[in-house]
Amino acid sequence: MTVAEPAPAHAAAPVPPLAARARSIGGSPVRDILAVTARPEVINFAGGLPAPELFDAEGITAAYRAVLAQAPAQALQYSTTEGEPALRSALAGRMSARGLPTDADDVLVTTGSQQALSLLATALLEPGDTVLVENPCYLAALQAFGFTGARVVPVPGDEDGVDPDALEELVLRERPKLLYTVPSFQNPTGRTLPAERRAAVASVAARRGLWIIEDDPYGELRFEGERVPWIASHEGAWDRVVLLGSFSKVMAPGLRLGWLRAPAKLRRACAVAKQAADLHTPTVNQLAAARYLADRDLDAHVARVAGVYRERRDAMLAGLAEALPEGSVWNRPEGGMFLWTRLPESYDTTALLAEVVRHDVAYVPGAPFYAGEPDRSTLRLCFVTQTPEQIREGLRRLGRGLRGR
Template identity: 55%
Template sequence: MTVPQTSAPYRFPVAARYAGMESSPLKDIFALAAREDVVSFAGGIPDPELFDLQAVAACYEWVLSQQGHRALQYGVSEGEVELREQAARRLSRDLPTDASQIRVTSGSQEGLFVLAQALLEPGDVVLVESPTYLAAVQAFAVHGARMIGVDTDDDGVVPEALEEAILTHRPRMAYLIPTFQNPTGRTMPVARREAVADVLLRTGVPLVEDDPYGALSFTGGTWAPIASLPGMGERTLLLNSMSKLMSPGVRIGWIRAEGPVLDTLAVAKAAISMQSSVVDQLTVARYLETADLDAHVATVSGVYRERRDAMASAIAPVLPPGAHVTHPDGGMFLWAALGEGYDAQRILADAVEAGVAYLPGWSFFADHPDHSTMRLSFVTHSPEVIEDAVGRLGEVIAQHPQR
């Protein structure tokens, strides 16, 4: 057999939807986070020192000793019943839910891909907050959807702008993160949630509600999902995840839905990965049954609150006049807009050289990006490290005067 000689290395043909995607913002986040010479605020990466390691290890040991043969076997696409029951129990605090309404996914990121596979056709419009979670945009885009950003303010998406976008674009669905939003950290007040629900109900547009951070409250307050409002449960796909509460390594989340779409989600899940890891599902179920997750989350949230305070105090004096920075009541992220004339992407290279990294905000916009913005996660590092690194970041920003 003669192998043809070429001057260039072979390039495997890829689908058009992935053309030009040799990298991704998520891949770049983890690359920055792995650099030992850089204090990275780029990723929403929990501090491993806060993991409930002893309790999680005990749950794995129990599952493998008591249910080992089942745990290491294939499972069902819908998810193991014990985990679905525990997920339904937690959701029922705000929204009556039973196990049959839960579909387990390998984290909420896979959940986004599963629902995109199940719901979207090429050319469909998805309305998203401006800005929004960048990996959701990616998941929807590779299925051929077109994202339209809807105006937001400090209370989240603006209802009037949402209704106007619906009337103009006739979207397939809206995707929102109402509580401790990624990337801004903003939270919709109850009145805003009710106004948004009213728009969606009147226009008949279904909602994908992403809630991976809602339990990480710094005030002790909690916010019921939009899905819990009258009429919204049946027209909302609600995503939750254990990644930020227990451990991202177990890759377990779920979608809550009602009606025939549950069967479609199971079929889509089966086509993508057959089922999520059974041993991880049973371990998470055991953890939710036997451990005090609420107490653990309260401890973690207290630490995160101290780190938010450290970042907020450190960053305020180093931002240029007219800059705007959020002060989140929970979650993992702070959002800074430096103002017109600044380019956070251009500043990043010098920041990394100074040993500090963040994520430029432009990648979180479906359209019309604000290049002056940056997302900073405060959860991974101690207050002392945060204060030192933000000080160095401020020196870098000062070296890039407004254009």
Template identity: 60%
Template sequence: MSSLARARRMDGVTSSPVRDLLALTRRPGVISFAGGLPAPELFDTDGLRAAFARALADPDAARALQYSPTEGDPALREIIAGRLSDQGLATAHDDLLITTGSQQGLSLIASALLDPGAVVLVEEPAYLSALQCFQLAQARIVPVPGDEEGVDPDALERIAARERPALLYLVPTFSNPTGRTLGAERRERIAEIAARLDFWLVEDDPYHELRYSGRPLTPVSARVPDRSLYLGSFSKLVSPGMRVGWLRAPAETLTQLTILKQAADLHTSTIDQAAAAEYLATTDLDARLRVLRETYRHRRDAMLAGLREITPPGTTWTEPEGGMFVWVTLPGQVDTAELLHEALRHDVAFVPGAAFQVSEPDRATMRLSFTTFSPDTIAEGLRRLAKALG
């Protein structure tokens, strides 16, 4: 029997193991450290309900339910531009394209900048869904090694000079999956290398405002605004279900990305954008963020304390200053993909680290997310993980 045609770009592109795990761990009683999920009890449901009501109030209801410009809601873009400028990344509203989550922005960038065979440099390990985007674009993905402070600039310079990449993709602040953060000196070096060797810097920054310790750092993009594409999202700060993100880019490139978005979905949901603009205009987001930071700081600390108690000697892990993730490396010849099966028997889950690695993976690694559960539930989940570790 003949099979229907399928695009070659789908060859080798697999489902995200995180998405698969989320389905697997929905059964009652499972404590899942697998997904990078915001704490649902911290969603401002009353505030968002009121924002949607205002967006749908007469005489604005018809506008909020109508088609809208591809570039996005002007009021929303103005608010986002102000917040980015306050963080040190000077931005005007017409520097921005509103996207259906920052993931769409990444997909648009891959479509706009990558021909088949183009080289993309990524930190090792790297964000899974970014790897999917680059695979779909049929790019050649080349990992850049690093250490506890992220990408090694010397290695980046050497590899970029050899490979002549189209772009470097980074999550430089509280990286997914490791939780690492590039320091100020490395940010300067990486920006200088991108400018000198003439490749794009794609900075994915969804966790920037979720800092629990240490001092804030200016986005890397502020150092090379004409060579950078900056992605952000309200998914971690307000609601992932709204799917409201943004992309900052130089004018000519932004025009091309806007045309691609027209072909993809015409525009991001008008009502969700209008509600987001209403919410941000009337809510003290900084006060909301203080609650998130304080809550997540306690949860991070609970996970780090618990790991010290339940892991075997020789285990190492990152100690993130913010974000959602801890990266754990177990001693010996452990395969965490096999360990996951045993962990699920004890009703606890994590993501095996091999899925995030482009080169030969270190199979003794895993990613744990600490934001979803209370400290007591985190402690119980780690006790269950200890049983799986034996």
């Protein structure tokens, strides 16, 4: 009996390509660096992670236990897209107490403030729209805007942040949809936009027609000086400024809890976009956060964290002159998590990173944070994750790595 030969296999047709936006937007260089420097012996100034030993684990655990014991059916069930009323009310109260009258209905709870940024990009931007950003700018914001096909244009500024006159010139010339800014203890530079500039930025937006996304994940982490009012609190800004907030830096990032405060029409558009993204932020996390705010003193906890961070900032500032090459300059942030450094022009911090990592220390090169032509001599240092002793040792290693170029 003859056995038939199997029919020749046909080559499978290729699957359709990824969307153009997915092909054109790269990953996060910061995440790539953290993967390379995950070895425990590395003193890592590259991350933007809060200090885990300062989390109020006891208080957060108690809040979850209370919620799951007293309202398990609610905590484990679907919730509304806008967020749990108890949490929205608590967030509105905190904003109102800080000079920005807010109702619970003004607030949309998001899965981290990064989701808020993504929702706003979806709701506001069409391919080809122009977005104005600080220079340098928070890296994940550049990614979020890039995914929409928007054109991202940096606004000139100085050590204090955005120049309002340069902003107005760009608004007139480029006709942008929005300005994105982190005005308090900015990522990556740690700088803070002064009160008079905030008022001027609000005035430009009111007179020229511009949305402002005011991202404030670090504002409560102030070590010294007086709190500067939000741009959103200035006259004429209420109908065009979206304020973003987060518990990631003041409570714990693993909760993935953020929020946006926005005018009604834009807030509703973001809610529709969120329905398509994840339906709602996890109910149990929202209820636990609301319970924590009711039972604990978050402001006192933040004050303790800020006190520790101030010691760590001071330790880094004390060691920079010896660690960095002559001619380097750096700033003195009044709060937050980051310090910005510029080495002499002959240094390329991206090219130097591999040599520095061989000395078991790491930083983030400044180049990825620029929407336009980068300053390749810059770098970002995070000072909150290590103890003062570790910071001093890390700076000694950094000095050796930079001298070994």
